[in-house]
């Protein structure tokens with residue numbers, strides 16, 4: 001279920017429950033008083049679901065009430081499923097894994113863990129500005145709103161022949177924990193089979209420390225693919241992860257197996273990954289990556305001539321598009337991103353890395369016209385977006 005659907009379910013459920021609460025508060029039944037107490041908590045926000053309440057109450061208009069809260073926005077939502085969901089920072093949703101840990105999906109897929117700029121959307125400063133209300137950031141405070149964006153990152157779920165999925169993470173930025181918290185339970189993702197790093201800015205690798213939860217509690221280590229130049233930077237920014245001999249005995253940090261890559265193709269669990277070298281500001285190199293006919297470039301201000309041949313016959317291009325008007329020194333703006341799409345000719349394009357001047361619905365409306373006028377199939381990606389891919 002997509003977030004927007006949760007919003008609809010949420011609105012109708014809250015309306016229903018607030019009416020129900022009124023009735024409950026006037027009921028002499030101890031059971032109803034119990035429910036009313038919980039509902040009072042709900043009305044204040046910051047409430048965790050009552051399992052017993054969920055089990056005992058079936059509203060007329062809802063199959064099962066599994067009550068949940070978006071902790072950071074204080075919004076109560078409901079999920080009409082059999083899943084007992086008790087905690088969430090956003091959405092805790094459908095479990096897509098069967099008991100043996102295999103996804104029900106039989107294809108490879110991409111899950112967008114983040115599609116926004118470094119400071120995230122909403123910007124805190126937009127919500128505290130007394131002089132001007134930023135429509136995109138305020139819209140982004142609502143659960144399920146597609147303007148809500150964290151640092152760019154994508155999870156490639158590579159489906160191997162036995163139907164098992166290998167989870168290959170591209171970038172773990174500053175907001176990785178929050179992205180994982182929202183989307184890993186939602187999509188039933190537990191392990192991380194590899195991490196690939198595009199470059200060493202904080203919004204691409206600031207979450208490496210949080211991988212400790214995986215290597216402490218899920219798996220022994222995580223292979224991480226990184227260029228030597230970025231490893232050099234990490235040996236300063238994350239020195240204790242690169243040289244674990246400095247770690248105080250008994251302290252648990254992320255156990256990462258650093259695999260140095262160059263700008264030549266490499267293999268991750270048998271999957272061929274082709275680096276797409278690009279400029280991300282003058283003199284600063286970042287990598288995009290190609291798997292099969294899928295190309296991902298999240299941080300780019302210029303595509304060098306030698307990289308264009310690597311982008312030929314692209315089915316899906318995921319491309320940096322910071323804002324609607326002009327480019328910055330480090331990122332494509334939408335006009336330049338569109339020029340690149342015209343040059344590269346992918347069958348389909350999804351933009352990523354959008355800042356708060358890019359309203360999801362408004363920009364998608366504009367982009368939709370390009371399908372009619374130029375045959376360009378382009379839309380904005382959004383956090384939590386899941387798409388099936390052929391590998």
Ligand SMILES: [Zn+2]
Pocket residue numbers: 122123126134135136137138356
């Ligand atoms: Zn804003």
Ligand SMILES: [Zn+2]
Pocket residue numbers: 199201204280299
């Ligand atoms: Zn960057």
